[in-house]
Amino acid sequence: MSDPVHRKVIILGSGPAGYTAAIYTARANLAPLVITGNEPGGQLMTTTDVENYPGYPKGVTGPDMMEELREQAERFGTEIHYDMGVRADLSKRPFELEVDGGEIFTCDALIISTGASAKYLGLPNEQRLQKSGGGVTACATCDGHFYSGQEVAVVGGGDTAMEEAQFLTRMCKKVHLIHRRDEFRASKIMQKRTLENPKIEVHWNRAVKDVLGKDRVEGLVLENTVDGSSEELVCTGLFLAIGHVPNSKIFAGQLDMNETGYLEVKPGSTATNIAGVFAAGDVADHVYRQAVTAAGTGCMAAIDAERWLAEQEG
Template identity: 55%
Template sequence: MSNTTHHTVVIIGSGPAGLTAAIYAARANLNPVVVEGEPSSTSDQPGGQLMLTTDVENYPGFPDGVMGPDLMHKFREQAQRFGAQMVTDKVTKVDFSKRPFGVWTGEATPEPTYTAESVIVSTGAQSIMLGLEREAELVGHGLSTCATCDGFFFRDQEIAVVGGGDSAMEEATFLTKFASKVTIIHRRDQLRASKIMQDRAFANEKIEFLWNHVVVDYLGNDKLEGVKVRHTQNSHESELAFAGLFMAIGHKPNTDLFAGQLDMKDSGYLITKPDSTSTNVEGVFACGDVQDDVYRQAVTAAGSGCMAAIEAERWLEAQHS
Protein backbone atom coordinates (compact mmCIF):
# COMPACT_ATOMS: atom_id res chain seq x y z
CA MET A 1 0.00 0.00 0.00
CA SER A 2 1.37 3.38 -0.91
CA ASN A 3 0.59 6.48 1.14
CA THR A 4 2.31 8.78 -1.30
CA THR A 5 0.54 12.08 -1.87
CA HIS A 6 1.21 14.23 -4.89
CA HIS A 7 1.67 17.99 -4.71
CA THR A 8 2.46 20.78 -7.09
CA VAL A 9 5.07 22.30 -4.78
CA VAL A 10 6.85 20.80 -1.77
CA ILE A 11 8.93 23.19 0.33
CA ILE A 12 11.62 21.68 2.53
CA GLY A 13 12.43 23.88 5.53
CA SER A 14 10.51 26.58 7.38
CA GLY A 15 12.78 29.52 8.15
CA PRO A 16 12.22 32.96 6.62
CA ALA A 17 13.04 31.61 3.13
CA GLY A 18 10.77 28.56 3.20
CA LEU A 19 7.83 30.35 4.77
CA THR A 20 8.06 33.33 2.40
CA ALA A 21 8.13 30.85 -0.49
CA ALA A 22 5.06 29.23 1.11
CA ILE A 23 3.20 32.56 1.32
CA TYR A 24 3.86 33.35 -2.33
CA ALA A 25 3.23 29.80 -3.58
CA ALA A 26 -0.02 29.57 -1.60
CA ARG A 27 -1.23 32.89 -2.97
CA ALA A 28 -0.46 31.59 -6.47
CA ASN A 29 -2.80 28.63 -5.73
CA LEU A 30 0.05 26.13 -5.87
CA ASN A 31 -1.16 24.49 -2.60
CA PRO A 32 2.33 24.10 -1.15
CA VAL A 33 3.19 21.55 1.50
CA VAL A 34 5.90 22.76 3.87
CA VAL A 35 7.89 19.98 5.51
CA GLU A 36 8.98 22.19 8.36
CA GLY A 37 11.40 20.00 10.31
CA GLU A 38 11.27 18.59 13.82
CA PRO A 39 11.83 20.06 17.30
CA SER A 40 15.48 20.28 18.36
CA SER A 41 17.65 22.50 20.51
CA THR A 42 19.83 23.55 17.60
CA SER A 43 18.85 25.87 14.76
CA ASP A 44 17.87 22.80 12.75
CA GLN A 45 14.19 23.07 13.79
CA PRO A 46 10.86 24.45 12.58
CA GLY A 47 11.31 28.21 12.18
CA GLY A 48 15.07 27.88 11.79
CA GLN A 49 17.85 29.94 13.32
CA LEU A 50 15.63 32.77 14.52
CA MET A 51 13.91 30.38 16.95
CA LEU A 52 17.03 30.55 19.12
CA THR A 53 17.45 34.32 19.06
CA THR A 54 15.91 37.06 21.14
CA ASP A 55 15.53 40.58 19.73
CA VAL A 56 15.69 40.88 15.97
CA GLU A 57 16.39 44.55 15.38
CA ASN A 58 17.14 44.61 11.67
CA TYR A 59 14.02 43.06 10.17
CA PRO A 60 12.20 45.89 8.39
CA GLY A 61 8.72 46.71 9.61
CA PHE A 62 9.49 46.31 13.30
CA PRO A 63 10.86 49.66 14.49
CA ASP A 64 10.98 48.44 18.10
CA GLY A 65 12.46 45.07 17.20
CA VAL A 66 10.72 41.72 17.39
CA MET A 67 11.50 38.46 19.18
CA GLY A 68 12.88 35.87 16.74
CA PRO A 69 10.36 33.12 17.66
CA ASP A 70 7.47 35.63 17.49
CA LEU A 71 8.55 36.74 14.03
CA MET A 72 8.64 33.14 12.83
CA HIS A 73 5.19 32.42 14.28
CA LYS A 74 3.88 35.37 12.28
CA PHE A 75 5.53 34.05 9.10
CA ARG A 76 3.94 30.66 9.74
CA GLU A 77 0.47 32.06 10.42
CA GLN A 78 0.68 34.18 7.30
CA ALA A 79 1.57 31.12 5.17
CA GLN A 80 -1.27 29.11 6.75
CA ARG A 81 -3.74 31.93 6.16
CA PHE A 82 -3.33 31.38 2.42
CA GLY A 83 -3.62 27.61 2.71
CA ALA A 84 -0.02 26.39 2.99
CA GLN A 85 -0.04 22.97 4.63
CA MET A 86 2.54 22.57 7.42
CA VAL A 87 3.95 19.14 8.28
CA THR A 88 6.14 18.78 11.37
CA ASP A 89 8.49 16.17 10.00
CA LYS A 90 12.03 15.93 8.82
CA VAL A 91 12.90 15.04 5.27
CA THR A 92 15.15 11.97 5.25
CA LYS A 93 15.65 11.43 1.52
CA VAL A 94 14.98 13.07 -1.82
CA ASP A 95 15.06 11.78 -5.37
CA PHE A 96 15.52 14.55 -7.91
CA SER A 97 16.59 12.18 -10.71
CA LYS A 98 13.16 11.93 -12.27
CA ARG A 99 9.84 13.75 -12.34
CA PRO A 100 7.73 13.92 -10.33
CA PHE A 101 10.41 14.40 -7.68
CA GLY A 102 10.31 12.15 -4.60
CA VAL A 103 10.52 13.41 -1.00
CA TRP A 104 10.65 11.04 1.98
CA THR A 105 10.07 11.68 5.68
CA GLY A 106 10.69 9.22 8.52
CA GLU A 107 11.71 5.64 7.78
CA ALA A 108 13.08 4.64 4.41
CA THR A 109 10.22 3.19 2.39
CA PRO A 110 10.23 2.18 -1.27
CA GLU A 111 7.60 4.78 -2.13
CA PRO A 112 8.21 8.44 -1.30
CA THR A 113 6.03 10.23 1.25
CA TYR A 114 5.42 13.00 -1.28
CA THR A 115 5.83 13.41 -4.99
CA ALA A 116 6.16 16.92 -6.31
CA GLU A 117 6.24 18.66 -9.64
CA SER A 118 8.53 21.28 -8.14
CA VAL A 119 10.61 21.37 -4.95
CA ILE A 120 11.83 24.45 -3.09
CA VAL A 121 14.84 23.72 -0.89
CA SER A 122 15.16 26.05 2.11
CA THR A 123 16.83 23.85 4.73
CA GLY A 124 19.01 26.67 6.04
CA ALA A 125 22.15 26.26 8.07
CA GLN A 126 22.95 25.15 11.57
CA SER A 127 25.57 26.21 14.05
CA ILE A 128 28.92 24.52 13.95
CA MET A 129 30.37 22.86 17.01
CA LEU A 130 34.12 22.67 17.61
CA GLY A 131 34.26 18.91 17.04
CA LEU A 132 36.37 18.31 20.15
CA GLU A 133 36.32 15.11 22.17
CA ARG A 134 33.41 14.62 24.62
CA GLU A 135 31.48 17.47 23.00
CA ALA A 136 28.19 15.60 22.60
CA GLU A 137 28.17 14.40 26.21
CA LEU A 138 28.88 17.89 27.58
CA VAL A 139 25.98 19.52 25.74
CA GLY A 140 23.49 20.32 28.48
CA HIS A 141 26.21 20.03 31.11
CA GLY A 142 27.83 23.41 30.69
CA LEU A 143 28.19 23.35 26.94
CA SER A 144 25.31 25.05 25.18
CA THR A 145 23.98 25.53 21.68
CA CYS A 146 21.16 27.81 22.88
CA ALA A 147 21.96 30.93 24.90
CA THR A 148 18.29 31.88 25.20
CA CYS A 149 17.49 28.45 26.70
CA ASP A 150 20.42 28.05 29.04
CA GLY A 151 21.72 31.51 30.03
CA PHE A 152 19.40 31.47 33.04
CA PHE A 153 21.39 28.63 34.67
CA PHE A 154 24.60 30.66 34.82
CA ARG A 155 23.46 33.43 37.10
CA ASP A 156 26.46 35.15 38.75
CA GLN A 157 28.88 32.73 37.14
CA GLU A 158 31.73 33.25 34.68
CA ILE A 159 31.10 31.91 31.23
CA ALA A 160 32.53 32.17 27.73
CA VAL A 161 31.27 32.57 24.18
CA VAL A 162 33.34 31.29 21.25
CA GLY A 163 33.11 33.30 18.03
CA GLY A 164 33.54 36.74 16.53
CA GLY A 165 30.44 37.40 14.44
CA ASP A 166 27.06 38.97 15.09
CA SER A 167 25.68 35.87 16.77
CA ALA A 168 28.62 35.75 19.19
CA MET A 169 28.09 39.43 20.10
CA GLU A 170 24.35 38.96 20.48
CA GLU A 171 24.75 35.89 22.67
CA ALA A 172 27.45 37.50 24.82
CA THR A 173 25.37 40.64 25.32
CA PHE A 174 22.28 38.58 26.15
CA LEU A 175 24.24 36.40 28.59
CA THR A 176 25.43 39.41 30.62
CA LYS A 177 21.85 39.58 31.93
CA PHE A 178 22.71 36.51 34.00
CA ALA A 179 26.45 35.90 34.16
CA SER A 180 28.90 37.92 36.24
CA LYS A 181 31.41 37.92 33.39
CA VAL A 182 31.34 36.81 29.77
CA THR A 183 34.60 36.18 27.92
CA ILE A 184 34.46 36.18 24.14
CA ILE A 185 37.10 33.81 22.81
CA HIS A 186 38.01 34.68 19.24
CA ARG A 187 40.67 33.24 16.99
CA ARG A 188 41.58 36.55 15.35
CA ASP A 189 42.46 40.00 16.70
CA GLN A 190 39.38 41.66 15.24
CA LEU A 191 35.71 40.89 14.93
CA ARG A 192 33.60 39.98 11.94
CA ALA A 193 30.49 41.34 13.65
CA SER A 194 28.64 44.43 12.43
CA LYS A 195 29.76 47.77 13.83
CA ILE A 196 26.70 48.28 16.02
CA MET A 197 27.00 44.82 17.61
CA GLN A 198 30.73 45.32 18.20
CA ASP A 199 30.17 48.71 19.84
CA ARG A 200 27.54 47.24 22.10
CA ALA A 201 29.84 44.41 23.20
CA PHE A 202 32.83 46.75 23.72
CA ALA A 203 30.70 49.06 25.84
CA ASN A 204 29.44 46.23 28.07
CA GLU A 205 31.46 46.14 31.28
CA LYS A 206 30.75 42.47 31.84
CA ILE A 207 32.25 41.43 28.50
CA GLU A 208 35.94 40.69 28.10
CA PHE A 209 37.78 39.58 24.99
CA LEU A 210 40.36 36.86 24.62
CA TRP A 211 41.89 37.55 21.21
CA ASN A 212 43.89 35.17 19.03
CA HIS A 213 42.87 32.07 20.96
CA VAL A 214 41.15 28.84 20.02
CA VAL A 215 39.55 26.29 22.33
CA VAL A 216 41.43 22.99 22.08
CA ASP A 217 39.96 20.94 24.94
CA TYR A 218 37.08 20.81 27.41
CA LEU A 219 37.92 20.51 31.11
CA GLY A 220 35.78 18.85 33.77
CA ASN A 221 34.30 15.37 34.08
CA ASP A 222 30.52 15.21 34.46
CA LYS A 223 30.11 18.85 33.63
CA LEU A 224 32.17 21.54 32.00
CA GLU A 225 34.50 23.33 34.39
CA GLY A 226 36.69 25.18 31.92
CA VAL A 227 38.53 25.05 28.65
CA LYS A 228 42.08 24.70 27.42
CA VAL A 229 42.90 27.44 24.92
CA ARG A 230 45.81 27.86 22.53
CA HIS A 231 47.27 31.13 21.27
CA THR A 232 46.99 31.12 17.49
CA GLN A 233 50.39 32.76 16.97
CA ASN A 234 52.76 31.50 19.67
CA SER A 235 50.85 28.22 20.35
CA HIS A 236 51.05 28.84 24.08
CA GLU A 237 48.37 26.82 25.89
CA SER A 238 46.54 27.75 29.06
CA GLU A 239 43.57 26.55 31.09
CA LEU A 240 40.69 28.82 32.00
CA ALA A 241 37.80 28.13 34.39
CA PHE A 242 34.28 28.69 33.04
CA ALA A 243 30.96 27.34 34.29
CA GLY A 244 29.50 27.47 30.82
CA LEU A 245 30.58 27.70 27.20
CA PHE A 246 28.34 28.94 24.40
CA MET A 247 29.09 28.16 20.79
CA ALA A 248 28.78 30.87 18.12
CA ILE A 249 31.54 30.07 15.65
CA GLY A 250 29.43 30.00 12.52
CA HIS A 251 27.08 27.90 10.50
CA LYS A 252 27.16 25.10 7.98
CA PRO A 253 24.44 24.62 5.38
CA ASN A 254 22.07 21.68 5.84
CA THR A 255 22.78 20.02 2.51
CA ASP A 256 23.82 16.43 3.33
CA LEU A 257 20.41 15.37 2.05
CA PHE A 258 21.19 16.63 -1.44
CA ALA A 259 24.72 15.24 -1.90
CA GLY A 260 25.16 13.81 -5.38
CA GLN A 261 21.90 15.37 -6.60
CA LEU A 262 22.30 19.14 -6.32
CA ASP A 263 25.49 20.98 -7.23
CA MET A 264 27.19 22.49 -4.21
CA LYS A 265 30.36 24.36 -3.38
CA ASP A 266 33.16 22.69 -1.42
CA SER A 267 31.72 24.43 1.64
CA GLY A 268 28.41 22.62 1.10
CA TYR A 269 26.37 25.66 0.03
CA LEU A 270 24.04 24.90 -2.87
CA ILE A 271 24.90 26.55 -6.16
CA THR A 272 22.14 28.56 -7.81
CA LYS A 273 22.25 30.23 -11.21
CA PRO A 274 23.18 33.94 -11.17
CA ASP A 275 20.23 36.21 -10.26
CA SER A 276 18.06 33.16 -9.77
CA THR A 277 17.19 30.41 -7.30
CA SER A 278 17.42 27.68 -9.99
CA THR A 279 19.63 24.73 -9.14
CA ASN A 280 21.25 22.32 -11.58
CA VAL A 281 18.00 20.28 -11.53
CA GLU A 282 15.21 21.89 -13.52
CA GLY A 283 12.20 22.38 -11.25
CA VAL A 284 14.22 22.37 -8.02
CA PHE A 285 14.85 25.80 -6.53
CA ALA A 286 16.98 26.77 -3.54
CA CYS A 287 16.60 29.83 -1.33
CA GLY A 288 17.80 31.24 1.97
CA ASP A 289 20.94 30.39 3.88
CA VAL A 290 21.28 26.98 2.25
CA GLN A 291 22.53 28.78 -0.88
CA ASP A 292 23.79 32.05 0.65
CA ASP A 293 27.28 32.18 2.08
CA VAL A 294 27.46 35.97 1.76
CA TYR A 295 24.53 37.81 3.38
CA ARG A 296 22.79 35.23 5.58
CA GLN A 297 20.14 37.61 6.88
CA ALA A 298 16.49 36.91 7.63
CA VAL A 299 15.46 39.57 5.14
CA THR A 300 17.69 38.27 2.32
CA ALA A 301 16.43 34.74 3.04
CA ALA A 302 12.84 35.98 2.81
CA GLY A 303 13.68 37.82 -0.42
CA SER A 304 15.15 34.74 -2.04
CA GLY A 305 12.18 32.68 -0.80
CA CYS A 306 9.92 35.01 -2.73
CA MET A 307 12.13 34.60 -5.81
CA ALA A 308 11.99 30.81 -5.53
CA ALA A 309 8.18 30.75 -5.37
CA ILE A 310 7.83 33.08 -8.36
CA GLU A 311 10.38 31.11 -10.35
CA ALA A 312 8.65 27.84 -9.47
CA GLU A 313 5.29 29.28 -10.52
CA ARG A 314 6.65 30.47 -13.89
CA TRP A 315 8.49 27.21 -14.49
CA LEU A 316 5.33 25.17 -13.73
CA GLU A 317 3.31 27.37 -16.09
CA ALA A 318 5.87 26.84 -18.86
CA GLN A 319 5.65 23.07 -18.37
CA HIS A 320 1.90 23.08 -18.93
CA SER A 321 1.71 25.46 -21.87
Protein backbone atom coordinates in the same frame (compact mmCIF):
# COMPACT_ATOMS: atom_id res chain seq x y z
CA MET B 1 2.89 0.94 1.31
CA SER B 2 0.34 3.65 0.51
CA ASP B 3 0.56 5.68 -2.67
CA PRO B 4 2.78 8.78 -2.59
CA VAL B 5 1.15 12.09 -1.64
CA HIS B 6 1.46 14.46 -4.60
CA ARG B 7 1.55 18.26 -4.46
CA LYS B 8 2.33 20.75 -7.18
CA VAL B 9 4.87 22.53 -4.98
CA ILE B 10 6.71 21.20 -1.94
CA ILE B 11 8.85 23.46 0.23
CA LEU B 12 11.45 21.67 2.31
CA GLY B 13 12.23 23.72 5.40
CA SER B 14 10.30 26.17 7.57
CA GLY B 15 12.52 29.13 8.37
CA PRO B 16 12.05 32.65 6.94
CA ALA B 17 12.91 31.40 3.44
CA GLY B 18 10.51 28.46 3.54
CA TYR B 19 7.56 30.34 4.99
CA THR B 20 8.05 33.30 2.64
CA ALA B 21 8.14 30.90 -0.32
CA ALA B 22 4.95 29.35 1.06
CA ILE B 23 3.18 32.72 1.33
CA TYR B 24 4.00 33.59 -2.28
CA THR B 25 3.21 30.19 -3.78
CA ALA B 26 0.00 29.92 -1.79
CA ARG B 27 -1.13 33.34 -3.01
CA ALA B 28 -0.42 32.12 -6.52
CA ASN B 29 -2.95 29.30 -5.91
CA LEU B 30 -0.26 26.61 -6.02
CA ALA B 31 -1.38 25.07 -2.68
CA PRO B 32 2.14 24.42 -1.36
CA LEU B 33 3.08 21.79 1.19
CA VAL B 34 5.76 22.76 3.72
CA ILE B 35 7.74 19.91 5.26
CA THR B 36 9.11 21.62 8.35
CA GLY B 37 12.29 19.68 9.11
CA ASN B 38 13.34 18.66 12.62
CA GLU B 39 13.55 22.28 13.79
CA PRO B 40 10.26 23.93 12.73
CA GLY B 41 10.94 27.64 12.37
CA GLY B 42 14.66 27.18 11.81
CA GLN B 43 17.51 28.93 13.63
CA LEU B 44 15.33 31.84 14.73
CA MET B 45 13.57 29.53 17.17
CA THR B 46 16.69 29.78 19.35
CA THR B 47 17.00 33.56 19.01
CA THR B 48 15.55 35.47 21.95
CA ASP B 49 15.18 38.91 20.38
CA VAL B 50 15.15 39.98 16.73
CA GLU B 51 15.64 43.72 16.31
CA ASN B 52 16.97 43.96 12.76
CA TYR B 53 14.04 42.56 10.77
CA PRO B 54 12.05 45.32 9.01
CA GLY B 55 8.55 45.93 10.32
CA TYR B 56 9.22 45.21 13.99
CA PRO B 57 10.20 48.60 15.44
CA LYS B 58 10.03 47.29 19.01
CA GLY B 59 11.72 44.00 18.18
CA VAL B 60 10.22 40.52 18.32
CA THR B 61 11.30 37.18 19.71
CA GLY B 62 12.44 34.64 17.15
CA PRO B 63 9.70 32.11 18.05
CA ASP B 64 6.96 34.79 17.90
CA MET B 65 8.17 35.96 14.50
CA MET B 66 8.20 32.43 13.10
CA GLU B 67 4.75 31.75 14.54
CA GLU B 68 3.42 34.82 12.73
CA LEU B 69 5.08 33.74 9.47
CA ARG B 70 3.56 30.27 9.82
CA GLU B 71 0.10 31.73 10.47
CA GLN B 72 0.45 34.01 7.45
CA ALA B 73 1.43 31.08 5.22
CA GLU B 74 -1.48 28.97 6.50
CA ARG B 75 -3.90 31.84 6.00
CA PHE B 76 -3.42 31.55 2.25
CA GLY B 77 -3.79 27.78 2.17
CA THR B 78 -0.32 26.40 2.91
CA GLU B 79 -0.35 22.86 4.25
CA ILE B 80 2.18 22.16 7.02
CA HIS B 81 3.63 18.68 7.57
CA TYR B 82 5.77 18.26 10.67
CA ASP B 83 8.48 15.84 9.63
CA MET B 84 11.98 15.81 8.18
CA GLY B 85 13.08 14.89 4.67
CA VAL B 86 15.55 11.99 4.76
CA ARG B 87 15.78 10.99 1.09
CA ALA B 88 15.32 12.77 -2.22
CA ASP B 89 15.17 11.41 -5.77
CA LEU B 90 15.47 14.26 -8.24
CA SER B 91 16.35 12.02 -11.21
CA LYS B 92 12.78 11.89 -12.49
CA ARG B 93 9.60 13.91 -12.45
CA PRO B 94 7.64 14.22 -10.35
CA PHE B 95 10.41 14.58 -7.79
CA GLU B 96 10.22 12.17 -4.88
CA LEU B 97 10.85 12.84 -1.20
CA GLU B 98 10.76 10.48 1.74
CA VAL B 99 10.31 11.79 5.27
CA ASP B 100 11.51 10.39 8.56
CA GLY B 101 8.07 8.95 9.29
CA GLY B 102 8.29 6.81 6.15
CA GLU B 103 5.77 8.68 3.99
CA ILE B 104 6.57 9.36 0.35
CA PHE B 105 5.75 12.72 -1.23
CA THR B 106 6.04 13.75 -4.88
CA CYS B 107 5.97 17.21 -6.43
CA ASP B 108 6.27 19.01 -9.75
CA ALA B 109 8.44 21.80 -8.31
CA LEU B 110 10.64 21.67 -5.23
CA ILE B 111 11.88 24.61 -3.17
CA ILE B 112 14.74 23.72 -0.83
CA SER B 113 15.05 25.99 2.19
CA THR B 114 16.62 23.61 4.68
CA GLY B 115 18.99 26.24 6.07
CA ALA B 116 22.41 25.82 7.65
CA SER B 117 23.29 24.88 11.19
CA ALA B 118 25.91 26.79 13.15
CA LYS B 119 28.66 24.66 14.63
CA TYR B 120 28.86 24.72 18.40
CA LEU B 121 31.42 23.30 20.80
CA GLY B 122 29.01 20.75 22.26
CA LEU B 123 29.56 21.68 25.90
CA PRO B 124 26.52 20.98 28.14
CA ASN B 125 26.25 24.49 29.62
CA GLU B 126 26.97 26.09 26.25
CA GLN B 127 24.06 24.20 24.70
CA ARG B 128 21.75 24.97 27.64
CA LEU B 129 22.47 28.71 27.58
CA GLN B 130 22.23 28.81 23.79
CA LYS B 131 18.76 27.28 23.86
CA SER B 132 17.57 29.53 26.68
CA GLY B 133 18.93 32.74 25.16
CA GLY B 134 21.43 33.11 27.97
CA GLY B 135 24.32 34.67 26.09
CA VAL B 136 25.57 32.00 23.68
CA THR B 137 25.08 32.77 20.01
CA ALA B 138 26.60 32.26 16.57
CA CYS B 139 25.63 35.60 15.03
CA ALA B 140 27.25 38.89 16.04
CA THR B 141 25.23 40.81 13.45
CA CYS B 142 22.02 39.48 15.00
CA ASP B 143 22.85 39.76 18.68
CA GLY B 144 25.83 42.07 19.16
CA HIS B 145 23.62 45.05 20.06
CA PHE B 146 22.53 43.32 23.27
CA TYR B 147 26.10 43.40 24.61
CA SER B 148 26.74 47.13 24.39
CA GLY B 149 29.48 48.19 26.81
CA GLN B 150 30.21 44.61 27.88
CA GLU B 151 33.12 42.20 27.51
CA VAL B 152 32.45 39.26 25.20
CA ALA B 153 34.36 36.34 23.72
CA VAL B 154 34.57 35.09 20.14
CA VAL B 155 35.78 31.57 19.33
CA GLY B 156 37.42 30.91 15.96
CA GLY B 157 40.38 31.67 13.75
CA GLY B 158 39.00 32.22 10.27
CA ASP B 159 37.71 35.25 8.40
CA THR B 160 34.26 34.91 9.99
CA ALA B 161 35.72 35.06 13.49
CA MET B 162 37.76 38.15 12.57
CA GLU B 163 34.69 39.84 11.08
CA GLU B 164 32.56 38.99 14.11
CA ALA B 165 35.20 40.25 16.53
CA GLN B 166 35.68 43.53 14.67
CA PHE B 167 31.94 44.07 14.37
CA LEU B 168 31.52 43.55 18.11
CA THR B 169 34.16 46.19 18.93
CA ARG B 170 31.69 48.80 17.68
CA MET B 171 29.47 48.27 20.70
CA CYS B 172 31.40 46.15 23.20
CA LYS B 173 33.96 47.40 25.71
CA LYS B 174 36.32 44.55 24.90
CA VAL B 175 36.37 41.44 22.70
CA HIS B 176 38.35 38.34 23.65
CA LEU B 177 39.24 36.29 20.57
CA ILE B 178 39.94 32.68 21.50
CA HIS B 179 41.86 30.44 19.13
CA ARG B 180 43.12 26.92 19.77
CA ARG B 181 46.29 27.35 17.69
CA ASP B 182 49.15 29.86 17.54
CA GLU B 183 48.24 31.27 14.14
CA PHE B 184 45.03 32.26 12.36
CA ARG B 185 43.77 30.68 9.16
CA ALA B 186 42.08 33.97 8.18
CA SER B 187 43.25 36.08 5.26
CA LYS B 188 46.25 38.32 5.90
CA ILE B 189 44.26 41.55 5.70
CA MET B 190 41.70 40.28 8.23
CA GLN B 191 44.48 39.17 10.57
CA LYS B 192 46.15 42.57 10.33
CA ARG B 193 42.94 44.43 11.14
CA THR B 194 42.24 42.16 14.08
CA LEU B 195 45.71 42.31 15.60
CA GLU B 196 45.82 46.09 15.24
CA ASN B 197 42.43 46.65 16.89
CA PRO B 198 43.06 47.86 20.47
CA LYS B 199 39.70 46.51 21.68
CA ILE B 200 40.50 42.92 20.67
CA GLU B 201 42.63 40.69 22.90
CA VAL B 202 43.75 37.45 21.29
CA HIS B 203 44.08 34.35 23.47
CA TRP B 204 46.37 32.02 21.53
CA ASN B 205 46.51 28.26 22.11
CA ARG B 206 43.31 28.29 24.13
CA ALA B 207 40.22 26.09 23.94
CA VAL B 208 36.92 26.66 25.75
CA LYS B 209 36.38 23.76 28.16
CA ASP B 210 33.34 25.10 30.01
CA VAL B 211 30.87 27.99 30.00
CA LEU B 212 30.16 29.51 33.42
CA GLY B 213 26.84 30.92 34.53
CA LYS B 214 23.41 29.68 35.61
CA ASP B 215 20.97 31.96 33.78
CA ARG B 216 23.44 33.90 31.64
CA VAL B 217 27.06 33.62 30.57
CA GLU B 218 29.34 34.84 33.36
CA GLY B 219 32.66 33.55 32.09
CA LEU B 220 34.61 30.76 30.45
CA VAL B 221 37.06 28.11 31.50
CA LEU B 222 39.94 28.11 29.01
CA GLU B 223 42.42 25.29 28.60
CA ASN B 224 45.94 25.91 27.34
CA THR B 225 46.32 23.57 24.36
CA VAL B 226 50.11 23.48 24.85
CA ASP B 227 50.54 22.66 28.55
CA GLY B 228 47.00 21.67 29.59
CA SER B 229 46.67 24.34 32.29
CA SER B 230 43.30 26.06 32.90
CA GLU B 231 42.22 29.61 33.60
CA GLU B 232 38.95 31.52 33.91
CA LEU B 233 37.96 34.41 31.68
CA VAL B 234 35.21 36.80 32.76
CA CYS B 235 32.77 37.75 29.99
CA THR B 236 29.01 38.12 29.51
CA GLY B 237 28.58 36.75 25.98
CA LEU B 238 30.01 33.92 23.89
CA PHE B 239 29.99 34.13 20.10
CA LEU B 240 30.83 30.99 18.15
CA ALA B 241 32.47 31.55 14.75
CA ILE B 242 33.70 28.07 13.92
CA GLY B 243 31.59 27.61 10.82
CA HIS B 244 28.18 26.52 9.59
CA VAL B 245 27.02 23.26 8.04
CA PRO B 246 24.44 23.62 5.24
CA ASN B 247 21.61 21.10 5.56
CA SER B 248 22.04 19.72 2.06
CA LYS B 249 23.22 16.17 2.71
CA ILE B 250 20.23 14.42 1.11
CA PHE B 251 20.96 16.18 -2.18
CA ALA B 252 24.61 15.13 -2.43
CA GLY B 253 25.41 13.74 -5.87
CA GLN B 254 22.24 15.25 -7.34
CA LEU B 255 22.55 19.02 -6.95
CA ASP B 256 25.60 21.18 -7.58
CA MET B 257 27.14 22.45 -4.35
CA ASN B 258 30.39 24.04 -3.31
CA GLU B 259 33.15 22.30 -1.39
CA THR B 260 31.41 22.86 1.96
CA GLY B 261 27.96 21.75 0.81
CA TYR B 262 26.16 25.01 0.05
CA LEU B 263 23.79 24.57 -2.91
CA GLU B 264 24.78 26.51 -6.02
CA VAL B 265 22.19 28.49 -7.92
CA LYS B 266 22.30 30.23 -11.27
CA PRO B 267 23.29 33.93 -11.06
CA GLY B 268 20.29 36.19 -10.52
CA SER B 269 18.07 33.21 -9.83
CA THR B 270 17.28 30.52 -7.28
CA ALA B 271 17.36 27.77 -9.91
CA THR B 272 19.64 24.81 -9.25
CA ASN B 273 21.22 22.60 -11.91
CA ILE B 274 18.02 20.51 -12.05
CA ALA B 275 15.07 22.20 -13.74
CA GLY B 276 12.17 22.61 -11.34
CA VAL B 277 14.33 22.55 -8.21
CA PHE B 278 15.02 25.86 -6.49
CA ALA B 279 17.09 26.78 -3.42
CA ALA B 280 16.50 29.64 -0.98
CA GLY B 281 17.89 30.87 2.30
CA ASP B 282 20.98 29.79 4.19
CA VAL B 283 21.34 26.43 2.42
CA ALA B 284 22.47 28.42 -0.62
CA ASP B 285 23.95 31.45 1.16
CA HIS B 286 27.30 31.26 2.95
CA VAL B 287 27.80 35.03 2.88
CA TYR B 288 24.90 36.85 4.55
CA ARG B 289 22.89 34.27 6.54
CA GLN B 290 20.28 36.79 7.74
CA ALA B 291 16.56 36.29 8.19
CA VAL B 292 15.73 39.14 5.84
CA THR B 293 17.97 37.85 3.04
CA ALA B 294 16.55 34.35 3.53
CA ALA B 295 13.03 35.73 3.23
CA GLY B 296 14.05 37.64 0.09
CA THR B 297 15.35 34.53 -1.63
CA GLY B 298 12.26 32.63 -0.48
CA CYS B 299 10.19 35.16 -2.42
CA MET B 300 12.49 34.74 -5.42
CA ALA B 301 12.23 30.95 -5.30
CA ALA B 302 8.45 31.10 -5.19
CA ILE B 303 8.29 33.40 -8.21
CA ASP B 304 10.87 31.28 -10.06
CA ALA B 305 8.87 28.12 -9.32
CA GLU B 306 5.56 29.74 -10.33
CA ARG B 307 7.00 30.90 -13.66
CA TRP B 308 8.69 27.55 -14.32
CA LEU B 309 5.43 25.67 -13.69
CA ALA B 310 3.56 28.04 -16.00
CA GLU B 311 6.10 27.34 -18.75
CA GLN B 312 5.63 23.56 -18.32
CA GLU B 313 1.87 23.89 -18.56
CA GLY B 314 2.03 26.34 -21.45
